Amino acid sequence: MATQPLPIAPVPLTVEQAEAMSQRQIKKHHVAIMLLHWFNAAVWLFELATGTALIASPYFRVMPYWYINMMTTLFGSRANMLHFHIAVGILWVVVFLVYGIFGFRTYLARQILGKEIALDRDDFRWLSIRALRILKKSDEPLPPQDSYNAGQKLFALLVYAMIPIIMITGLIMAFHLVSTAVVGWAVVLHFTAVGLVVSGLMIHVYMGAVFPEEKPAFFSMITGMVSELYAYRHHFKWWKEVKMQEEAWTHQFQGGSGSTGVASPPLGESAIPSVAPEKAEAKRGSPGMFRRIFRSPEYWPPYVAGVGLGLTLLATFVLMGQGLGASGAFTRYLVAILAWVAPHYTFHSSYWSNYIQPGQSPLIAFLTFEIFGAMLGGFVSGWLAGRLRITVDKGPRISRRTRYALAIAGGILTGYGARLARGCTSGLGLSGGAVLAFGAWVFMLGVFAAGFGGAWLMRRYWL
Amino acid sequence: MARYAMVTDLRKCVGCQACTVACNSEWAVPTGFARTHVHPTGVAGTFPHLVSSFYIAQCNHCDHPACIEPCPTGATYQSADGIVHIDRDLCIGCGYCVEACPYDARYINPVIKKADKCDFCWPRVQKGLEPACVLTCTAHAKFFGDLEDQNSDVFKMVYEQGARRLETSEVSIGPNVYYLGKKEDVDLVFASFPPHRPRLLRAGEVWRRYLRPLVLGAIGATFLGQAIAFFHQLRVGEDEFEE
Amino acid sequence: MSAPYFQTFSLTTYLAVSLLLGFFFGFFLERAGFSSAHKLTAQFYFKDFAVLKVMFTAIVVAMLGIAYLSLVGWLDMGQVFVPPTYLWPQLVGGLLLGAGFIVGGYCPGTSAVAVAIGKIDALLFALGILMGIFLFGVTAPRITSFNLSGYLGNLTIPTWLNLNIGIVVLAVVVLAMVAFWAAEKSEGPWKVFARLYGKPSKGDERR
Numbered sequence: 032m033a034t035q036p037l038p039i040a041p042v043p044l045t046v047e048q049a050e051a052m053s054q055r056q057i058k059k060h061h062v063a064i065m066l067l068h069w070f071n072a073a074v075w076l077f078e079l080a081t082g083t084a085l086i087a088s089p090y091f092r093v094m095p096y097w098y099i100n101m102m103t104t105l106f107g108s109r110a111n112m113l114h115f116h117i118a119v120g121i122l123w124v125v126v127f128l129v130y131g132i133f134g135f136r137t138y139l140a141r142q143i144l145g146k147e148i149a150l151d152r153d154d155f156r157w158l159s160i161r162a163l164r165i166l167k168k169s170d171e172p173l174p175p176q177d178s179y180n181a182g183q184k185l186f187a188l189l190v191y192a193m194i195p196i197i198m199i200t201g202l203i204m205a206f207h208l209v210s211t212a213v214v215g216w217a218v219v220l221h222f223t224a225v226g227l228v229v230s231g232l233m234i235h236v237y238m239g240a241v242f243p244e245e246k247p248a249f250f251s252m253i254t255g256m257v258s259e260l261y262a263y264r265h266h267f268k269w270w271k272e273v274k275m276q277e278e279a280w281t282h283q284f285q286g287g288s289g290s291t292g293v294a295s296p297p298l299g300e301s302a303i304p305s306v307a308p309e310k311a312e313a314k315r316g317s318p319g320m321f322r323r324i325f326r327s328p329e330y331w332p333p334y335v336a337g338v339g340l341g342l343t344l345l346a347t348f349v350l351m352g353q354g355l356g357a358s359g360a361f362t363r364y365l366v367a368i369l370a371w372v373a374p375h376y377t378f379h380s381s382y383w384s385n386y387i388q389p390g391q392s393p394l395i396a397f398l399t400f401e402i403f404g405a406m407l408g409g410f411v412s413g414w415l416a417g418r419l420r421i422t423v424d425k426g427p428r429i430s431r432r433t434r435y436a437l438a439i440a441g442g443i444l445t446g447y448g449a450r451l452a453r454g455c456t457s458g459l460g461l462s463g464g465a466v467l468a469f470g471a472w473v474f475m476l477g478v479f480a481a482g483f484g485g486a487w488l489m490r491r492y493w494l
Numbered sequence: 495m496a497r498y499a500m501v502t503d504l505r506k507c508v509g510c511q512a513c514t515v516a517c518n519s520e521w522a523v524p525t526g527f528a529r530t531h532v533h534p535t536g537v538a539g540t541f542p543h544l545v546s547s548f549y550i551a552q553c554n555h556c557d558h559p560a561c562i563e564p565c566p567t568g569a570t571y572q573s574a575d576g577i578v579h580i581d582r583d584l585c586i587g588c589g590y591c592v593e594a595c596p597y598d599a600r601y602i603n604p605v606i607k608k609a610d611k612c613d614f615c616w617p618r619v620q621k622g623l624e625p626a627c628v629l630t631c632t633a634h635a636k637f638f639g640d641l642e643d644q645n646s647d648v649f650k651m652v653y654e655q656g657a658r659r660l661e662t663s664e665v666s667i668g669p670n671v672y673y674l675g676k677k678e679d680v681d682l683v684f685a686s687f688p689p690h691r692p693r694l695l696r697a698g699e700v701w702r703r704y705l706r707p708l709v710l711g712a713i714g715a716t717f718l719g720q721a722i723a724f725f726h727q728l729r730v731g732e733d734e735f736e737e
Numbered sequence: 738m739s740a741p742y743f744q745t746f747s748l749t750t751y752l753a754v755s756l757l758l759g760f761f762f763g764f765f766l767e768r769a770g771f772s773s774a775h776k777l778t779a780q781f782y783f784k785d786f787a788v789l790k791v792m793f794t795a796i797v798v799a800m801l802g803i804a805y806l807s808l809v810g811w812l813d814m815g816q817v818f819v820p821p822t823y824l825w826p827q828l829v830g831g832l833l834l835g836a837g838f839i840v841g842g843y844c845p846g847t848s849a850v851a852v853a854i855g856k857i858d859a860l861l862f863a864l865g866i867l868m869g870i871f872l873f874g875v876t877a878p879r880i881t882s883f884n885l886s887g888y889l890g891n892l893t894i895p896t897w898l899n900l901n902i903g904i905v906v907l908a909v910v911v912l913a914m915v916a917f918w919a920a921e922k923s924e925g926p927w928k929v930f931a932r933l934y935g936k937p938s939k940g941d942e943r944r
Contacts, residue, residue, distance in 0.1 A: 114809045114811065117809075118805065118809075121805070125801075330768065330769060330770035330776070330787070331768040331769060331770075333769055333786075333787040333790035333791045333794065334790060334791075334794050334917075336765050336766075336768045336769035336770075336791050336794075337769070337790060337791040337792070337793070337794025337795045337798070338794055338795075338798050339761070339764075339765040339768070340762070340765040340766070340769070340791060340794070340795035340798075341794060341795035341796070341797065341798025341799045341802075342798060342799075342802075343758060343761040343762050343765060344795055344798075344799040345798065345799045345802035345803060346758060346761075347758045347762075348740075348741065348799065348802075348803055348812070348817055349740040349741060349742070349806065349811075349812060350740070350741060350742050350743060350754055350758065351741060351743045351754070351755070351758070352740075352741030352743050352816050352817050352818060353817070353818040354799075354818070355758070355759075355762050355846075356846075357844070357845035357846035357849060358845045358866070358870070360845075360849075361845055361863070361866050361867060361870055362870050364867070365867045365870050365871060365874075368867075369871075380874065381877070381878055382873075382874040382877040382878070383874055395748070395752070396755075397743075397751070397755045398755075400752045400755035400756045400759060401755045401756070401758055401759035401762065402759060402846075402849050403756060403759060404755065404756040404757060404758065404759020404760040404761075404762065404763060405759040405760070405762045405763030405766065405846065405849055405850060405853075406759075406763055406849050406850065406852065406853040407756075407759070407760050407763065407853070408759065408760035408761060408762060408763030408764035408765075408766075408767065408850075409763035409764065409766060409767040409772055409849070409850030409851075409853035409854060410763075410853040410854065411760075411764060412763070412764045412765075412767035412768050413767050413772060413853065413854035413855075416767075416768075418767075418772070418854050419854050419855055420854070420855050421855040421857065422855060422856060422857070423856070423857050423858050424773055424774040424775055424842060424851070424856055424858050424859070425774075425858065434858055435857075435858065435861050437840055437841060437842075438841045438842065438843075438858040438859070438861040438862040438865060439841075439861050439862070439864065439865040439868070440837075440840055440841065440865065441836075441837040441838065441839075441840035441841015441842060441843070441862055441865060442837065442841050442843075442848070442861065442862040442863060442864060442865015442866045442867075442868065442869060443837070443865045443866075443868050443869040443872065444833050444834070444836050444837030444840060444841070444865075444869060445833070445834050445837030445838065445841060445843075445844060445845060445862070445865070445866055445869060446837075446845075446865060446866035446867065446868060446869020446870040446871075446872070446873065447833055447837075447869040447870070447872055447873045448829075448830040448831065448832070448833025448834035448835075448836070448837055448869075449830065449834055449845060449866070449869075449870070450830075450869070450870050450873035450874070450877075451826045451827075451829060451830035451833065451873065451884065452823075452826060452827045452829075452830025452831055452833075452834065453820065453821070453823065453826075453827070453830075454820055455834060455844055455845040455846065456792070456834070456838075456844040456845070456846065456847075457762075457844070457845070457846040458820075459820055459827070460792065461792060461795060461796060461799075462820070463819070463820040464792075464796040464800070465795075465796050465799035465800045465803060466800075466803060466814075466817065466819050466820075466893065467800065467893045467894040467895060467902075467905060467906075467909070468819050468820045468821075468822065468891070468892070468893055468894075469822045469889065469892040469893060469894055469896075469897050470820055470821065470822030470823060470824065470827045470889070470892070471820055471827075472894065473822070473824060473827050473828050473831065474827045474828070474830060474831040474834075475831065476828070476831065477827070477828045477829070477830065477831020477832040477834070477835055478831045478832075478834050478835040478838065479835065480831075480832065480835060481831070481832040481833070481834070481835025481836045481838070481839070482780070482781040482835040482836075482838050482839050483781050484835075485781070485835065485836050485838075485839035485840065486778070486781035486782050486839050487933075489778075489839050489840060490782070490934060493775075493778050493782065493839075493842075494782065494934060
């Protein structure tokens, strides 16, 4: 095999070829893109639901009054609904900014966009034939398509053009920016841009959710994979590229083709470009999303974990009126022990008695339960990642005993410092930092200064 | 239900601006703006038949307000007692209502960046107090009350003494600030400060003429297109992509 | 009804919510790798700035959320606890905690999480914390004047600088971005670690 040249257009497949190809999965979407897609979908759902209900004036109104009233009742007041609309919108802007900044080279660089959304001649022909075929006015075969077909490209172009307009005009309206005249224009531009996206969105949703031939495209947004047969039939150009990369890979490492098996239409060896093997590797299948996110032994990227921690902190402020903490919990545990061992001393100490209220254990408090929860959370996370192990974390040059002594010494310094500062890295640094408390930032300055300074002195013990 | 109105007795008004000051301090109106302001007409007529009077600019709480329709968010609304309110939580400061008001009673408050205007001192009225301007009027020229209460001052002035609304044949939206006085005084005020037709911001004009048809056309076309496709799908049956 | 909500909770709800919030706290700390003293201290050797990145990201996210929610009136800042400033004890406390951090390898919150996944050194560190706190409780009456020095009330940075809160929030975001940039550069192209400490000794690469 592998003697025929590369087919220019899809050739008819034998039944057994088609059968085998339908079994093989090709990776179509990266997890990040799928998450972004569904995040975006949720945002559009929420924003359209509230946005259309917010437009109440006879002049601009698009939805019937019963809908507007229903939504208003749902949110309690129109002001709440507007705040929700703005909050979701801002979250959307922030997420897309992060995507744009960190994903620029991967997703938004010119050559990648050019390939994913620029229309070529095949695409224009595809559009007209597609329309005719839906109307059953033509039997002409569809021209081969890239990883996104011409319709998807058109929609992407529309969305890429409109999203910045929606975001900027939204921010202008939300915060009454620039001037009254600008806000006045922002209103109509916001409506127009959203309206145009909605017109495309209707087709997008219809194609994805209702149109039978594109079902695999819908599922690829959930699993990240499409069957090779679908890729072959609907995205032939893209299929060809993937195949060529695979071929190049096997060619380089096994001295010939073979992994593509019987079922794939043959590819000419002359068509094999020199592709780096890692790239082909990247196209290969990957474990499920849950496994990858929660079961992988890799730590999460710090920014992702940071956002999670930040949202937890925000929720804590909203629910409890204070931030997260740790040293306060340790203090309460200690007071509970002291009160049990030496009640008279504890109750009459000017310091410990601060933590004791008559008739209540010092353990009945937010912090003590929170730290207990933190240990549970840490345990679950470590268990999922396979990190549960009785071990000692130490530098390579020191003995365990040295490490134990250092741990206790460090703990004493930390405990003393935390009480003196009235909080630790979490309770003062993180929580105080988020409410911009002056002392918290001074404290953090001290922590980092001592940390970086002490690191030099401690290098023998850690490196 | 009440139907609130205000009457200015031009026979008594001396144009002292005490009402303006009271209103500005009551509602923290930024310098250079006013919810109510007294405009002198200047002197008209020929000696010895000279006429001079005052126009009180403020929200008229019209029966058919021109400011509600263009407000995109519904921040401007009219309660059943006729008072036109602005919900500050909803206002985005777009200025459509400012442009629409035939009496130029609205302004964009530069501090809060939202529309603002007279609300007949609704928070005071709720507590049973008179509006600040009425209370403070040095000449007792301003009256506030319920037109559906036959014993109120305003009822008598409007229905028995013939107080008039500032309307023209072009702009007749039922303002609820009335003027009482000698016919030549009232005529002079009406001639000097006629209401203008409700205006629309250029942005709104463009929306109505070009953008709205564009959006509706696009949505309509795609809807039609996929409706046709969907009926075809129903008619010929689904040919599911075979795996 | 505006936040915070803790006054509306029954005791059981209050403690359950505490537990749940703590669960996520610990979960994200562990996910970030803060259950490892090696990962935590790598920060101070310019090898891995995860501590800085996670903390600053969390502060920025929470700060933006709090600023926004209080701006729209959902969160009543009058009921939110703002840690009071005691300038000198907090500076010295920070230095002591930083020293304890680099000596012992953890801070209080992270040691709890590290104990949960079985780190013996973290357990000893936690015991050390209890001892340190005990020491403080015993010595507190003797250092009262220092312990209370530099008291500035619930001072926040916007009040201190007499600036609009929006400007301070923006400044913190910019500061965070600069810090992230510098952290990425320090880990990578600037080779700060190699310049300061030379090559890592053998066996260092294992966790």
